Amino acid sequence: MNSSSDSTPAVQLRDITVRLGGRTVLENMTLDIPRGKVTAVMGPSGAGKTTVLRLITRQIRPDGGRVQVGDVHVESLKGRELGRFRRNLGVLLQNGALFTDLTCFDNVALPLREHTQLPEALIRRLVLIKLQTVGLRGAADMYPRELSGGMNRRVAMARAMALDPDIMLYDEPFAGLDPISLGVSLRLIREINHAQGATSIVITHDVDEVAQLADFCHIIANRQLIASGTPKELNDSEHPLVRQFMRGEPDGPVAFHYPASDLAEQLLRAPVR
Amino acid sequence: MSTPVRSESRVLTPLRNMGRALVFLFKAISRMRFTRLQVAETLRQLYFAGVRSLVIIVTCGFFVGLVLTLQSYDALARFGAADATSTLLALSLFRELGPVLTAILFAGRAGTSITAEIGLMRATEQLDALDLMAIDPMERIVQPRLIAGLIAVPALVVVFNVMALLGGVVYAVFLMGSDPIVFWGNIQNTVELGRDFGHGMGKSVVFGLVASWLAVYFGWTAKPTGEGVALATTQTVIATAIVVLFLDFVMSALML
Numbered sequence: 001m002n003s004s005s006d007s008t009p010a011v012q013l014r015d016i017t018v019r020l021g022g023r024t025v026l027e028n029m030t031l032d033i034p035r036g037k038v039t040a041v042m043g044p045s046g047a048g049k050t051t052v053l054r055l056i057t058r059q060i061r062p063d064g065g066r067v068q069v070g071d072v073h074v075e076s077l078k079g080r081e082l083g084r085f086r087r088n089l090g091v092l093l094q095n096g097a098l099f100t101d102l103t104c105f106d107n108v109a110l111p112l113r114e115h116t117q118l119p120e121a122l123i124r125r126l127v128l129i130k131l132q133t134v135g136l137r138g139a140a141d142m143y144p145r146e147l148s149g150g151m152n153r154r155v156a157m158a159r160a161m162a163l164d165p166d167i168m169l170y171d172e173p174f175a176g177l178d179p180i181s182l183g184v185s186l187r188l189i190r191e192i193n194h195a196q197g198a199t200s201i202v203i204t205h206d207v208d209e210v211a212q213l214a215d216f217c218h219i220i221a222n223r224q225l226i227a228s229g230t231p232k233e234l235n236d237s238e239h240p241l242v243r244q245f246m247r248g249e250p251d252g253p254v255a256f257h258y259p260a261s262d263l264a265e266q267l268l269r270a271p272v273r
Numbered sequence: 274m275s276t277p278v279r280s281e282s283r284v285l286t287p288l289r290n291m292g293r294a295l296v297f298l299f300k301a302i303s304r305m306r307f308t309r310l311q312v313a314e315t316l317r318q319l320y321f322a323g324v325r326s327l328v329i330i331v332t333c334g335f336f337v338g339l340v341l342t343l344q345s346y347d348a349l350a351r352f353g354a355a356d357a358t359s360t361l362l363a364l365s366l367f368r369e370l371g372p373v374l375t376a377i378l379f380a381g382r383a384g385t386s387i388t389a390e391i392g393l394m395r396a397t398e399q400l401d402a403l404d405l406m407a408i409d410p411m412e413r414i415v416q417p418r419l420i421a422g423l424i425a426v427p428a429l430v431v432v433f434n435v436m437a438l439l440g441g442v443v444y445a446v447f448l449m450g451s452d453p454i455v456f457w458g459n460i461q462n463t464v465e466l467g468r469d470f471g472h473g474m475g476k477s478v479v480f481g482l483v484a485s486w487l488a489v490y491f492g493w494t495a496k497p498t499g500e501g502v503a504l505a506t507t508q509t510v511i512a513t514a515i516v517v518l519f520l521d522f523v524m525s526a527l528m529l
Contacts, residue, residue: 083407097402111406
């Protein structure tokens, strides 16, 4: 995946259309993720941010368009090729998705044991180093149920980077974190990106955190990419939708209410049931 | 009045589900791999599915033997054939009751727990996480549980039969005063190793595969919600009981 030159984007989505359950989630969307940077993909709830992640990891195929990671055309991958491709991805899912019947140590060791022939002594050292990076070496023998949600996500982060992947993907890494865990997570994502020289993609809707973390941002809404730029450029944008999203305004192009009939008419109507 | 479309779906939906479950089983079997990690995981599952089912198997086996002997002894004594109780007990156990009841108890104890575990793994994205780490969930999750069920059920059938015979001895010999030599002698004279015990064990292997297959299938296809997992566990018990009873009839007819 690293064979492309540094100037070419690490991930390219070209004219992507995705339909899920009869609904068009993305339509002819084109988006580039720069190599070696932390890029945030933002947007209101239901805008298709996680769909972008699932396209890159080839959990879903687009109905139209092309997904390219390095030199690899992801949408056509299957079987062993897909397995090889995914070994170069580190994915942090929204709730961590740790295996509850394994200790933190065994969770982090799992990809190393499955995909390498390393001796157990070396795996032990690697796992302890990864856990040290996320500050949880002391919790190596504990089970996920014994840790807080934030700690679970840090262990999952250690597991995601166990094989030193070229691309790290984070799905809503800041959701529900207390201020300390949030600060630690921000620092960790930055450090991992810097130390591993990886490309990091953060799927989020937390505007303040993105301003501190990301080198580059994309905003997705209404099935399209509506803006791209540095956090500062997006903050200064006069685009009505970008402004509404960045400032958290209820009124604007993105409707707060799900489409429904007239409120007064519905309240006064006799109940059907 | 039901519409033609509705009655058609009533017929087609179960057929479609059966087809899906069969495809799932073939996929699981075709992707089996026997690495050191797989063997270790299979042994762990064997402990959870087999060893942890021992309490219910031992208890139920003992009481089934006790009640079966009580009823048979009473009925046979009316015809002056109380000595035949042990023959009736052993033949019913080895041929039918042992394999069938053990498989249904296994579905209730271990099958539901396998279904709930896999359903919750789907709901909490653990199966997605495996996929994303390029680890095949079929290999890592399904295969060890399938093999564990295949080994555990025949072993549990032996335990069930032994405990039921013990229950029979307690009632017939210790409570009713039957001669223990006649009790064991009749079993030795009438029960054939291949025809009676062997056929029963053959059934238990098939039932073990069915019970573990349906448990992993319903867990795998469970909707990732609390309601979905609850429904899947119920389906596991119902489907296993129906399939086991149906196959028992078919196999008994073919083996006789």
